[in-house]
Amino acid sequence: MENQNQESFPSQPNQRLSPPTHELPPISSNEQTQKRNGPESHDVPVQSPKSSRNANLSPPSFPQEIVVEILSYLPVKSLLRFTCVSKSWKTLKSDPCFIKKHLKTDPKFSKKRLLISSGSVQIQGIVSCSLNAIFDDPIVTATTFEDLPQWFVGSCNGLVCIAIGRDAVILVNPTLGVSKMLPDFGFKKSWNSYCYTVFGFGFDASVDDYKVVRIRCYPIRPFEDGYNYESIFEVYSLRTNCWRMILEFPFRIPFRTAAKHVNGSLNWPLFNQPGWFLDTIISLDLAEETCKEVPQPCYGDRASKRSLGVLDGCLCVLCHYGRSYTDVWVMKEYGKRESWTKLVTITYMGVSMYPNKYYECFVAPLFVSRSGEILLQFGMELFIYNPKQKEFSTPRFGPLSEAFRGIYRTEFYEESLVLPTGVNQPS
CATH class of the missing domain: 2.120.10.80 (Kelch-type beta propeller)
Structure with a gap:
């Protein structure tokens, strides 16, 4: 019986967990106080549909040419440290065009x-x-x-x-x-x-x-x-x-x-x-x-x-x-x-x-x-x-x-x- 109440983890790495349907999320002490002193409508904050959609959006990304422009201003030691960020950043240190740009900036x-x-x-x-x-x-x-x-x-x-x-x-x-x-x-x-x-x-x-x-x-x-x-x-x-x-x-x-x-x-x-x-x-x-x-x-x-x-x-x-x-x-x-x-x-x-x-x-x-x-x-x-x-x-x-x-x-x-x-x- 105890095992039936536990949540099951996803079998695939990228699979997302579904929220449990048989219980509510735990209520904080502040929320408990609001429940005792305030109207019932304030018990659980309601998220607007617009906020919910924005929460699922990925963070904004800069165009590659802007990223390269910013990196060209950095000193060499910083560039070498940043090579672990991504493959494209790693290849910049040996890119002849970027090397010339870095010299001029x-x-x-x-x-x-x-x-x-x-x-x-x-x-x-x-x-x-x-x-x-x-x-x-x-x-x-x-x-x-x-x-x-x-x-x-x-x-x-x-x-x-x-x-x-x-x-x-x-x-x-x-x-x-x-x-x-x-x-x-x-x-x-x-x-x-x-x-x-x-x-x-x-x-x-x-x-x-x-x-x-x-x-x-x-x-x-x-x-x-x-x-x-x-x-x-x-x-x-x-x-x-x-x-x-x-x-x-x-x-x-x-x-x-x-x-x-x-x-x-x-x-x-x-x-x-x-x-x-x-x-x-x-x-x-x-x-x-x-x-x-x-x-x-x-x-x-x-x-x-x-x-x-x-x-x-x-x-x-x-x-x-x-x-x-x-x-x-x-x-x-x-x-x-x-x-x-x-x-x-x-x-x-x-x-x-x-x-x-x-x-x-x-x-x-x-x-x-x-x-x-x-x-x-x-x-x-x-x-x-x-x-x-x-x-x-x-x-x-x-x-x-x-x-x-x-x-x-x-x-x-x-x-x-x-x-x-x-x-x-x-x-």
Whole structure:
């Protein structure tokens, strides 16, 4: 008899239970009070037919394109956590179209980070910190990558190229923690103490390919001021995973000068060589694989040392005028001389509090914030220059502050889903 009063469970997983017909649902204490003190019509609440129909409706769903748009704004670590939500979300991390969309969707630069190669004996490896934190946070939090070498070649779309000695090169995505050692070129030629290698790294949009350029500089004959050099250009394609020689030129690029990647081209400054102007800028088009000279602005009188950089995706030049001031020039439209614009003039008065650094100068501008402040490297430290107030400030770092007092090289990268193995590239 006891078993006859128990409810039977469904034999099929999706089968719904029917409400029992032989008894009423249990009455709460509040309902019992209402039954004693109120009219009988208030004993059991009655649900309207309209409410009953809405209760059976499934929750609203967003169109797939809206979901993809929202996800494209998220950082990589969040996207990787969300891959367990559904199969469609899991496939996004390897979808070439979504990877490109994720790269472009960064209006507040939240995905950009700064890599620092430090000479501090207390720091082993490379230090990384958020770009926004440098401008906005009172104390900048930084992390270290202990297994990465410290010689940056360049970065593009979240991939960082790092050179190890004359020939070994690796591509790494610091966000994903994935790296790839490039194969050996196999080019054999005698080396001596005057030979050296220069590298560059960039993206060829015409074929969706990442390319590493290696320039081997050899002395071929001496001239009155030193050796005359021959430079051999070799290019590595991530698509084909092989090296090939493309060019030979009778000039040399300064030792340990990494190329500046702008608009599908790699740009280097040149030494004064016969037939070339002083501090010429040479450009290698990654699609055409041809070299040409980049026109420069009119620097005016008393211009001395110049250095090459990249600001907001544009080629820029720092032109120094002794220890008085430095002009920052930006090429708004790549390759057009008339597009050179003087962005700002930075005086050295703001760094006069560092008398032991009289021999140093501004190395390169690194970034311009939304408010117009400029992050730049002075000697082996970072400074923020406010052009409106003409004042300098220094970012404040936490436990890794020693790393930011002995900077060798800096490189920006952005958090991305691009793999250095090339498996998620478009076919």
